[in-house]
Amino acid sequence: MSRPRINTNPNRHGYFGPYGGMYVPETLMAPLHELAAAYKRYRKDPAFKRELRAHLRDYVGRPTPLYAAERLAREMGCAAVYLKREDLCHTGAHKINNSLGQALLARRMGKRRVIAETGAGQHGVATATVAAMFGLECVIYMGEVDMERQALNVFRMRSLGAEVVPVTAGQRTLKEAISEAMRDWVTHVRTTHYILGSALGAHPYPLMVRDFQSVIGRETRRQMRAMTGRLPSVLLACVGGGSNAIGFFHPFLNDHEVRMIGVEAGGSGIRKGRHAARFAGGKMGILQGTKTFMLQDRYGQVQLTHSVSAGLDYAAIGPEHSLLRDLGRVEYAHVSDREAVAAFDALGRWEGILPALETAHAFAYAIKHTGRWKKNDVVAINLSGRGDKDVQQVANWKEGRAI
Numbered sequence: 001m002s003r004p005r006i007n008t009n010p011n012r013h014g015y016f017g018p019y020g021g022m023y024v025p026e027t028l029m030a031p032l033h034e035l036a037a038a039y040k041r042y043r044k045d046p047a048f049k050r051e052l053r054a055h056l057r058d059y060v061g062r063p064t065p066l067y068a069a070e071r072l073a074r075e076m077g078c079a080a081v082y083l084k085r086e087d088l089c090h091t092g093a094h095k096i097n098n099s100l101g102q103a104l105l106a107r108r109m110g111k112r113r114v115i116a117e118t119g120a121g122q123h124g125v126a127t128a129t130v131a132a133m134f135g136l137e138c139v140i141y142m143g144e145v146d147m148e149r150q151a152l153n154v155f156r157m158r159s160l161g162a163e164v165v166p167v168t169a170g171q172r173t174l175k176e177a178i179s180e181a182m183r184d185w186v187t188h189v190r191t192t193h194y195i196l197g198s199a200l201g202a203h204p205y206p207l208m209v210r211d212f213q214s215v216i217g218r219e220t221r222r223q224m225r226a227m228t229g230r231l232p233s234v235l236l237a238c239v240g241g242g243s244n245a246i247g248f249f250h251p252f253l254n255d256h257e258v259r260m261i262g263v264e265a266g267g268s269g270i271r272k273g274r275h276a277a278r279f280a281g282g283k284m285g286i287l288q289g290t291k292t293f294m295l296q297d298r299y300g301q302v303q304l305t306h307s308v309s310a311g312l313d314y315a316a317i318g319p320e321h322s323l324l325r326d327l328g329r330v331e332y333a334h335v336s337d338r339e340a341v342a343a344f345d346a347l348g349r350w351e352g353i354l355p356a357l358e359t360a361h362a363f364a365y366a367i368k369h370t371g372r373w374k375k376n377d378v379v380a381i382n383l384s385g386r387g388d389k390d391v392q393q394v395a396n397w398k399e400g401r402a403i
């Protein structure tokens with residue numbers, strides 16, 4: 001029996017089923033509509049697509065390899081494991097696929113200044129990088145706690161000519177950085193484009209970021225076919241805001257034989273304030289422009305979050321993921337800080353690859369299910385970023401001094 005096609009394109013108000021939308025102050029409605037109109041025009045524009053493709057190839061280094069990880073497959077007890085090497089993108093993570101697309105769009109819209117928020121610093125680095133390449137002014141907002149956890153990336157952004165503004169409000173992490181960036185955007189909207197870094201926020205961001213990241217899944221599909229003549233049986237990715245996962249999953253949504261699993265940050269346990277697993281402890285709410293699953297208390301106040309990885313430490317998940325979960329198309333799970341750090345070590349020893357701590361969550365799930373993978377399973381894992389930025393954090397964690 002054939003299953004109904006999944007249509008996950010949002011409606012014209014930006015809703016994926018009941019999720020998404022544009023929940024912003026009046027002052028941001030005009031810039032969001034301007035952006036949505038520009039994106040609608042350029043996403044189909046052959047010259048825009050050509051320019052994006054050329055930069056992805058020559059500057060980012062696409063297509064990234066699909067690598068058969070034989071030792072990992074042996075450890076997991078399945079037929080094969082393929083790693084999609086987004087860690088080999090210029091700047092070391094998938095983030096640049098989106099920063100580049102949005103910077104091209106900003107140029108088409110006549111904006112000379114770009115701003116961004118960053119958590120782990122990877123999105124800030126990617127945005128500072130493309131801003132330098134295009135000669136755009138660049139300001140990055142980053143929580144003070146994250147600046148401490150990710151000092152290396154702060155140095156990289158400043159070396160690339162970006163201004164890094166410490167955010168001292170609230171929990172001093174990603175959520176507060178997004179609020180500051182939105183405040184800047186309202187004030188400077190005539191000259192400035194806000195490059196949001198994940199499949200989050202108000203329409204058109206979840207759609208636009210998903211589209212720019214879908215290059216990951218499109219390449220994986222093509223490479224799997226060429227290398228093995230088949231599609232993977234399972235896709236695995238970590239989920240912060242959800243951009244690497246949605247980019248990886250999206251081109252496979254209507255291949256119903258492909259199982260998909262998104263892995264959230266279980267932190268130090270599913271207790272209030274100790275994790276960032278929105279589908280384990282959250283419910284529908286509105287945060288920073290979008291209606292989606294989020295961690296909140298019984299009065300609807302945003303809950304504190306925790307994860308060893310700064311890039312997964314956010315109270316809400318992208319709205320398209322909420323729909324995919326309701327549809328049962330993607331399964332969501334979580335692993336703990338401890339399991340993620342163990343997976344970081346394991347991948348280094350078995351494959352000679354140090355993954356980002358965010359990515360290590362996907363590997364932790366894979367390793368944790370050793371004995372439960374089927375003998376003929378072919379598992380594809382999105383290796384969203386490299387772990388160089390995290391070595392100090394891992395060392396601190398092992399000594400019980402992690403922030």
Ligand SMILES: *Cc1c(COP(=O)(O)O)cnc(C)c1O
Pocket residue numbers: 093094095120122123197198199238239240241242243244245311312356358359384385386
């Ligand atoms: C930012 C980041 C993530 C989490 O963000 P998503 O939008 O969920 O992809 C995951 N992995 C790496 C390497 C990152 O830099």
